[in-house]
Amino acid sequence: MEILRDPVSKSQWKTVTLRAVYAYWGRRIKQQALTYSSLEYLSVGHYNPGKIHPLLRITETQTQSREVNRLPVKTKLVTGTYSLQSTRAAFNNLDVDPTCLLCKTSAETLEHFILHCTKLQHVRVQILCDIASACGENINFSQLCTSDQLRIILDVYSTVDVVHNKNTEYLAEIDRHTRRLCHALHCECKKLFALLPTRRRYGL
Secondary structure (H helix, E strand, O other): OHHHHOOOOHHHHHHHHHHHHHHHHHHHHHHHHOOOHHHOOOOHHHOOOOOOOHHHOOOOOOOHHHHHHHHHHHHHHHOOOOOOHHHHHHHOOOOOOOEOOOOOOOEOOHHHHHHHOHHHHHHHHHHHHHHHHHHOOOOOHHHOOHHHHHHHHHHHHHHOOOOOOOOHHHHHHHHHHHHHHHHHHHHHHHHHHOOOOOHHHHOO
């Protein structure tokens, strides 16, 4: 009845409706995301319908084409959809060995792939130094425990309040190096993986 007494314009009605839809789906998606263990490293709280998640944002100072190529690997890793031996073993009916096919020392988990696989150490060592340098004194990266390092690598925005943090360039620079790390590990893994015998590629 109130709307009939005081009708709103088409643009106002559209704005109110859009806000209501965004608010509903924002709450719904954030609530559901908490139930997925694969999203534990993603800063779901920074997701807002209609806006780009900071993890996918590319700044003007970054090379667009290069960063766009790096984004898919990082996105798959942080959302738990990157193909690792541990996930193959968990979701495959065949007898798949979760052990890393490259170093054969332990299960190929997210942590193992990004931080521990010895066959990829030569790729990560310099980039990890660059990440630590980008973190500076605000985040003593090298002194952090493994889980915290992994959280920063996968989504540095999960460790800060982006809304109230004015130093977005600082975070973007850290994120750029972490994308670089994930992409470099992926490329090296593919190269080494191609050298394995066909049967061993599937961990059978």
